Amino acid sequence: MLDVTGISHTYGSGAKTHTALGDITFSVEKGEIVCIVGPSGCGKSTLLRAISGLLPPTAGESRFMGERITEVPHDLAFVFQEYSKSLFPWLTVRGNVAFPLKARGMSRRQRHEVVDEALGWVGLADAVEKYPWQLSGGMQQRVAIARALVCQPALLMMDEPFASVDAQTRAELEDLLLRVRREYDTTVLLVTHDIDESVYLSDRVLVLSKAPSTVVSTLTVSLGAERDQITTKETDDFVHLRGEVARLLRYGTAGVHDEVHEVKQAVPVEAVAE
Amino acid sequence: MTVTERKEKKVTPDTRARRGRAIGFLGKWAVFAGFIAAWQVATTLAEAPYFPTPSTIGETMVDLWLSGPASQLWLSDAVFDDVVPSLLRLLGGWAAAGVVGVVLGLMMGRSEKLYDYFSPTISFLRSVPPPALLPVFLVLFPIGTPMQLATIIFGVIWPVLLNTIDGAHTLDETVVETTRSMRLSKPRFLATVVLPAALPKIFAGLRVSLSLALILMVISELVGSTNGIGYQMIMAQRDFSLPKMWAGIVLLGILGYVLNVLLLVIQNRVIGWHTRSKSLTGR
Structure with a gap:
């Protein structure tokens, strides 16, 4: 569905150039959830853009359902980390979710129905007439997710979507995303810095190196479609995978590193939090 | 109030706030009444012909504008001959400048190229004091409404234009990126995303422009008009009917005050979300 070939990006020109993305190639199949993890400043968000x-790459190309992407495809929706900025404060929750539908010329009655359904789905049926700024962070992000889903996009891109909410809410939103995937068969490409999250959510995890970043490794996560915040995270598979991702982030290879001095010299990465 | 009394009476924050507002309201109008009283006393004592007492001015105003027949709601002909044309010019010029300023501002705020091309020109034009252009406009346009409208529009467009440019330009990048995948047409994007986001700044510009429009309306009527409040004032001054002249001054003060209050009411209706979200999130 999404084929990324040799994407690289360099900011600035002359002496001040900063190459954020080295040479990145991967693809996402229909119905997959793929998480991209990488050390902070490795250009994860740049990659998504x-x-x-959203941002013309310096080199390389990406194809969406076979078509080369030059501007944001119609069938692609975004959820960003800054929910408070991405929602429109002048519209109610209903207005926000209905906005993309209105732009597509859907009739008022139909909009009403679709929005009610989407908001019921994310558990916000009671907040329809409220304004985003009257809601908690987690609820605002639910609105943003509902707005992204309401057009039934083929591909959902999420840039650290749960990084600004508390741990409890984060777990709820992660489960909401898994539910979305099960129900709508949505394809998701999600950027995160949280190792547990990447393993818990994905079918595959792409681990990036620090800038100029390349794909260090791709891990297949076979935890099944049904996942649980407690029991899944207790399984050997999960524990093994999260260790693997952490090691890849720290050393760039999946091998076991016993020597203490090597650990000390390792580049500190953002394994815990940003 | 003693301590025991205070304990018995339960003062909720709500009633306290309401009481505070009531006291504030009474207080500010008491100060205003005090100002009028002091003015009355001073002018009575001075007995200077150039400074009629507020009561004389008030009587003149009633005479001038509120002495009409009941069929006209007691408004005199002078209201329809002078006040209404003035108001129409003021509001017409302001509204035209507002529409043009907002439309151009939205486009220039979202287009680096347009902004780069036009910013020096705009900076130059807005630096010219609008009254300085009166001699030009007097020659260019027929005396009366056309020339006055030109003066008002040229004078008041800048605060709206610059504020709109600023509001449109500082639109958050997250909003832009979110809407990119929605494939909005450019006009739709400007009207449904940029415009509402810029409204708080646009309103700030509109308020500055409204008070400027009042000033320019009077100035333009003082120099080139055959009717209007300003024209009446200059005629009264030439006739040495000083209470009439002062009546014009007071009417202008009242007009400025009322128009500002009306605009504030509209502003609260239109961008209430802005003030309420600010007070809630503290941003």
Whole structure:
């Protein structure tokens, strides 16, 4: 569905250039959830923007259902970390979720129905007439997710979507995303810095190196479609995978590193939090 | 109030706030009444012909504008001959400048190229004091409404234009990126995303422009008009009917005050979300 070939991006020119993305190639199949993890400052967000057409990449190309992406495709929706900025404060929750539908010329009655359904789905049926700024962070992000889903996009791109909410809410939103995937078969490409989250959510985890970043490794996560915040995270598979991702982030290879001095010299990475 | 009394009476924050507002309201109008009283006393004592007492001015105003027949709601002909044309010019010029300023501002705020091309020109034009252009406008346009409208529009467009540019330009990048995948047409994007986001700044500009429009309306009527409040004032001054002249001054003060209050009411209706979200999130 999404084929990324040799994408690289360099900011600035002359002496001040900063190459954020080295040479990145991967693809996402229909119905997959793929998480991208990488050390902070490795250009994760740049990658998402360069793939999706928000930012023209310096080199390489990405194809969405076979078509080369030059601007953001119609069938692609975004959820960003800054929910408070991405929602429109002048519209109610209903207005926000209905906004993309209105732009597509859907009739008022139909909009009403679709929005009610989407908001019921994310558990916000009671907040329909409220304004985003009257809601908690987690609820605002639910609105943003509902707005992204309401057009039934083929591909959902999420840039650290749960990084600004508390741990409890984060777990709820992660489960909401898994439910979305099960129900709608949505394809998701999600950027995160949280190792547990990447393993818990994905079918595959792409681990990036620090800038100029490349894909260090791709891990297949076979935890099944049904996942649980407690029991899944207790399984050997999960524990093994999260260790693997952490090691890849720290050393760039999946091998076991016993020597203490090597650990000390390792580049500190953002394994815990940003 | 003793301590025991205070304990018995339960003062909720709500009633306290309401009481505070009531006291504030009474207080500010008491100060205003005090100002009028002091003015009355001073002018009575001075007995200077150039400074009629507020009561004389008030009587003149009633005479001038509120002495009409009941069929006209007691408004005199002078209201329809002078006040209404003035108001129409003021509001017409302000509204035209507002529409043009907002439309151009939205486009220039979202287009680096347009902004780069036009910013020096705009900076130059807005630096010219609008009254300085009166001699030009007097020659260019027929005396009366056309020339006055030109003066008002040229004078008041800048605060709206610059504020709109600023509001449109500082639109958050997250909003832009979110809407990119929605494939909005450019006009739709400007009207449904940029415009509402810029409204708080646009309103700030509109309020500055409204008070400027009042000033320019009077100035333009003082120099080139055959009717209007300003024209009446200059005629009264030439006739040495000083209470009439002062009546014009007071009417202008009242007009400025009322128009500002009306605009504030509209502003609260239109961008209430802005003030309420600010007070809630503290941002």
